[in-house]
Amino acid sequence: MRKRHIVLTLYIVFLMLPIYWLLNMSFKTTNEILGGFSAFPRDFTLDSYRTIFTDPTWYNAYINSITYVVINTVISVMIALPAAYAFSRYRFLGDKHLFFWLLSNRMAPAAVFVLPFVNLYSAVGLFDTPWAVALAHTLFNVPLAVWILEGFMSGVPKELDETAYVDGYSFPSFFLRIFLPTISAGIGVAAFFCFMFSWVEMLLAKNLTSVAAKPIVAAMTKTASTSGYELGLLAAAGVLTIIPGAIVIYFVRNYIAKGFALGRV
Amino acid sequence: MNKTFNNKAWWLVLPVFLMVAFNALVPLMTVVNYSIQETFGNNEFFWSGTTWFEQILHDGEFHASLKRQLVFTGLILLIEVPLGLAIALCMPRQGPWVSVCLVLVALPLLVPWNVVGSMWNIMALPDIGLLGKGINALGIPFNYTRQPISAWFTVVLMDVWHWTSLVLLLCYAGLVAIPDAYYQAAKVDGARPWAVFRYIQLPKLKHVLTIAILLRFMDSFMIYTEVIVLTGGGPGSTTKFLSIDLVQKALGGFDLGPAAAFSIVYFLIILFLSWLFYTLMMREEAK
Numbered sequence: 001m002r003k004r005h006i007v008l009t010l011y012i013v014f015l016m017l018p019i020y021w022l023l024n025m026s027f028k029t030t031n032e033i034l035g036g037f038s039a040f041p042r043d044f045t046l047d048s049y050r051t052i053f054t055d056p057t058w059y060n061a062y063i064n065s066i067t068y069v070v071i072n073t074v075i076s077v078m079i080a081l082p083a084a085y086a087f088s089r090y091r092f093l094g095d096k097h098l099f100f101w102l103l104s105n106r107m108a109p110a111a112v113f114v115l116p117f118v119n120l121y122s123a124v125g126l127f128d129t130p131w132a133v134a135l136a137h138t139l140f141n142v143p144l145a146v147w148i149l150e151g152f153m154s155g156v157p158k159e160l161d162e163t164a165y166v167d168g169y170s171f172p173s174f175f176l177r178i179f180l181p182t183i184s185a186g187i188g189v190a191a192f193f194c195f196m197f198s199w200v201e202m203l204l205a206k207n208l209t210s211v212a213a214k215p216i217v218a219a220m221t222k223t224a225s226t227s228g229y230e231l232g233l234l235a236a237a238g239v240l241t242i243i244p245g246a247i248v249i250y251f252v253r254n255y256i257a258k259g260f261a262l263g264r265v
Numbered sequence: 266m267n268k269t270f271n272n273k274a275w276w277l278v279l280p281v282f283l284m285v286a287f288n289a290l291v292p293l294m295t296v297v298n299y300s301i302q303e304t305f306g307n308n309e310f311f312w313s314g315t316t317w318f319e320q321i322l323h324d325g326e327f328h329a330s331l332k333r334q335l336v337f338t339g340l341i342l343l344i345e346v347p348l349g350l351a352i353a354l355c356m357p358r359q360g361p362w363v364s365v366c367l368v369l370v371a372l373p374l375l376v377p378w379n380v381v382g383s384m385w386n387i388m389a390l391p392d393i394g395l396l397g398k399g400i401n402a403l404g405i406p407f408n409y410t411r412q413p414i415s416a417w418f419t420v421v422l423m424d425v426w427h428w429t430s431l432v433l434l435l436c437y438a439g440l441v442a443i444p445d446a447y448y449q450a451a452k453v454d455g456a457r458p459w460a461v462f463r464y465i466q467l468p469k470l471k472h473v474l475t476i477a478i479l480l481r482f483m484d485s486f487m488i489y490t491e492v493i494v495l496t497g498g499g500p501g502s503t504t505k506f507l508s509i510d511l512v513q514k515a516l517g518g519f520d521l522g523p524a525a526a527f528s529i530v531y532f533l534i535i536l537f538l539s540w541l542f543y544t545l546m547m548r549e550e551a552k
Contacts, residue, residue, distance in 0.1 A: 004355040011352050012369050018384045018426065019372070021395050025387060037398045079280040086277035091268045098278065100543050105289050107539040109487040111508040112528040115515045116292030139288040142281055202379045202490045203512070217379050231387060238380040245375025246368075253364045256371055256434060 019242065025235035033231045048236035061219035062240070064130060065199070068215065071134035073194040076141040077149075077187060084149035085175070089158065102143040110203045113139065121208055132208045133215065137201060141194040148193060152186025185255050192252045199245065216241060293532075299525035317526035327527065329502070330510040334486060337506060341424055341485045346478055348425070349432025350470070354462070356437050367437075370430045382494025385423040389415075389495075396422075409496060413503035416496050420504050423491060428484070432477045439473035440466060479542040483535065507531060 025033055026048055027041040052058040086092070087099060113136075121132040160182065164174040180187065206218040220237050249256065300317055321327055356370075357363050376384070391397040391408045396419075400407040409415040443466065451461050489508035492498065498505035498513075505513075511531060515524035 008352060008355040008366065011355075012366070015369065015373055015426065015430070017395065018388050019376075021388050022380075022384050033393060037393050039395075075284075079284055082277035083281040086274035089268060090274035091270045092272045092274040092278075095274075098282070100540070102281070102285060103543055104536055104539045105285055107483050107487075107535050107542075108289070109489075109508055109511075109531060109535060111487070111489055111511045111515075112296065112532050113292050114512065115521075115524070116295040119295060120291055135284075136288065138284055142285055146281060196375055200375065200377045202377065207516070217377050220379060220383065234383055235387065238376075238383055241377045241380050242372070242375070246372060249368055249371050249375055253367050253371075256367060 022235050022238050022242075025231055026239050028232055030230055030232045045232075048232040049240075051233060052236055052240065057214075058219060058237070061214050061216040064209070064213050065205070065215040065217070066244070068130035068133040068137070068205070068213075069195055069198045071130060072137045072141060072198045073191050075134065076138050076145045076194045077191050080142055080145035080149055080190065081180070081187070082175075084146045084153055085179070087146065087150045088153035089161070102146055106140050106143040106147070108139065110140075110201065114203060114207050117204060118207055127208065128210045128212050130213050133205045133213070134198075136204045136208055137198045141197055144197065145190045145194055148190045149183070149186055152183050152189070156182055188252055189255045192248055192256075195248055196245065199241075296525045296528050296532075299521045300529050302522065317522040318530070321523050321526045321530060324523075326502075326510065330505050330507050333503075333505065334507045337421070337488070338482060338485045340421055341428075342478060342481060344421070344425055345429045345432050345481055346474070349429045349477065350436050350474070352429070353433045353436035353440060354466075356433075356440075358441060367434075370433060373427050373430055376427075378490035379494050381423065381427050382491045385419060385426070385491075386495050389419045409500075411500055413500060416500055416504050420492055420495060423495060424485065424488070427491065428481060432481065435473045435477040436470055439470040443469050475545055479538070479545070483538055483542070486535065486538070 024039070024041060027044050027046070028038075029043055029045050029047065032038070032041065032043055087095065117132075117136050118127070121127045121136065126132040126135070156179075160178070161174065164178050169178065202217040205215045209215060209218065216237065220234060220241075301315070356366055373381070385396075388394045389397045389407075389409050391401055397407055397409070406412070407415045407418075409419045447465050447469075448461070451465060456464070487508055488506055489512065492504055492506060493509055493512075496504045498509045511524065511527050514527060515521070
């Protein structure tokens, strides 16, 4: 038993070290960072955070990111719900091929899609809006949501549907009033995963926007390269990107393992 | 579950179908279009057949990045799968610590990929980073911007930090799902911990391990952001993986034809892997 605790503790320490280092740097002045190695900030400062919260290019980048992530999560889960129901309850013409095709999009390298996406979203006039990124991210989030929801829905016995129909429910009222509450945990997990994968993605988010809808991930890379190396600012911005993830993870902590198994355990 | 045959179910799938078709088919057609044509600008295109494919398949740079990619993915699997499994066995199953451990362990998965890169970038700086300074203090010369070995070490360590938790969480989900009766039966038989692992836990984990291995295989095959921020593919091109090579060709060089052919070859590799994944999964589920 003792040995297990040690191994687990070591692993968690290993996971926390880079996060600690990021936090440590975010409270230092740039001069102190470049001045030499130190495990704690000597001149504790909140300047980096102050800059981010007062400079519109910084905080707008956060708002832009959250906007497209939320749009994406809502769209992905809403259209995935009926589809997942269909896959979990019915066989239909081409169902297996369709499911595989969806799956293959989850596996598609974003690098392959960057250039055509820029062309496509420029052509439909959405380039440099949160909608472009939100819609582009559905490429991998919709299949993922369908997959997770289908796993959760398959765990619900079909008798539930049949009893409801016998009781005189129509399909929409059954789906909204009985079925959705039953799989609310699954919906939460699917929404969490859509949020997460949209939040962490950079390649598409960066290339589908330029000025007006610049996301935080792009703002960070630009700062890092243009103004020399403002490490303190970069670290503070990094810390602030971890916080939303840490908050949402708390809500789904009991289901997260099941979610990673795509609802199939 | 026995499913009923009903083609009306297509109506439920239609929104997803249209959405993904818009996002996947249109771009894919664009890529196919570019891959078989030659352009001199002005939107004038000429048929070029399989020239670009031949060029890319004989391209030394492509071969080199493919080889690097395979070595990287192999290393990642060899380290992350056993490590994730081992740590999942160490996780508590009940009690107040479960939630705390789960949240802490899952945290790296929620860090934006470019932040992962920046984080390890500053961690590994040889003069002022914790990792870089630490290794140098041990007397081992370490500089990830100059030495290929240091760069590879940092990239692999970063990926282990970032993704081992995925394997861990999958295995943990599998372990929690094993009914208590199995362990009690083992206890009655006087089975040793190793026997419990070998004959109860491992077979029960086969399904989640399949998911874990294949997800890690495919995701590490597409790695881009973390590496581009950490090393930029350098020093030289020693950490230039497939995606980095492709983005350089597509966005940097404006070499649309070869880049498109590259995309298609890359996509076919991934498609083959997904197919393998899907077949394995379905065979598991059919059992």
